[in-house]
Amino acid sequence: MSERIVIFGGTFDPIHHGHLIAARAVAEQFGFEKITFMPTMVPPHKSDASPPAPAADRLEMVRLAVADSGIFDVSDIELQRGGPSYTFETLVALRRRYGPEAELYWIIGADMLAELPTWRRAGDVVEMARIITAARPPHSRRTVSTTIESLRAHFTIEQVERINAGVVETPLIDISSTRIRRRLIEGKSVRYLTPESVVDYIRKQDLYASK
Numbered sequence: 001m002s003e004r005i006v007i008f009g010g011t012f013d014p015i016h017h018g019h020l021i022a023a024r025a026v027a028e029q030f031g032f033e034k035i036t037f038m039p040t041m042v043p044p045h046k047s048d049a050s051p052p053a054p055a056a057d058r059l060e061m062v063r064l065a066v067a068d069s070g071i072f073d074v075s076d077i078e079l080q081r082g083g084p085s086y087t088f089e090t091l092v093a094l095r096r097r098y099g100p101e102a103e104l105y106w107i108i109g110a111d112m113l114a115e116l117p118t119w120r121r122a123g124d125v126v127e128m129a130r131i132i133t134a135a136r137p138p139h140s141r142r143t144v145s146t147t148i149e150s151l152r153a154h155f156t157i158e159q160v161e162r163i164n165a166g167v168v169e170t171p172l173i174d175i176s177s178t179r180i181r182r183r184l185i186e187g188k189s190v191r192y193l194t195p196e197s198v199v200d201y202i203r204k205q206d207l208y209a210s211k
């Protein structure tokens with residue numbers, strides 16, 4: 001079987017159990033042996049008023065969260081590249097590194113699906129990688145079909161079919177990085193929302209504290 005390169009991109013500001021549980025469910029359903037978490041430079045469309053944690057801290061929190069998982073690892077190629085993290089460019093780099101035979105997969109949460117047409121060279125992205133869409137509250141596998149319909153204006157019939165085939169049922173875990181940051185600003189505990197090692201790191205580095 002050709003090599004399968006599976007990427008889960010995100011700002012991971014910070015990583016949380018929603019990410020980890022969704023990735024594990026995707027791995028189980030597709031039989032992936034490895035999923036690589038890839039922190040991105042923070043995209044301009046992120047509207048939260050608070051500045052993101054430094055890239056080095058976001059990367060370190062992902063490292064801590066996936067340590068000992070046996071199935072997850074982390075890549076810093078988008079952070080190393082700097083500038084806006086265009087998935088298209090990352091896929092070109094992965095194709096160059098792993099060769100023409102490798103199968104590329106790109107995991108997104110269901111909330112990202114509607115944004116797909118705005119991605120740079122979105123049509124090429126869909127051709128180059130198999131997009132896997134994980135359910136995420138309030139979007140279940142069932143409710144995603146409306147979004148899929150809206151994609152028809154932007155992609156070919158074959159591309160929409162390809163995207164649709166990659167929508168998977170995952171446990172609906174209602175955790176977001178925004179909620180974690182908000183709780184920290186309010187001085188509330190984030191225990192159980194993200195792994196203990198990440199909770200400890202946030203505390204030691206004094207990340208997301210209210211100013």
Ligand code: ATP
Pocket residue numbers: 009010011012013017018019022107108109110111112134135136137173174175176177178179
């Ligand atoms: P923020 O609240 O800052 O927007 P986030 O929780 O959405 O952050 P990201 O790092 O932006 O986290 O997400 C990376 C990817 O993980 C995105 O594709 C997002 O849709 C997906 N994702 C995030 N949280 C979940 C979750 N609870 N279940 C499934 N997918 C998720």
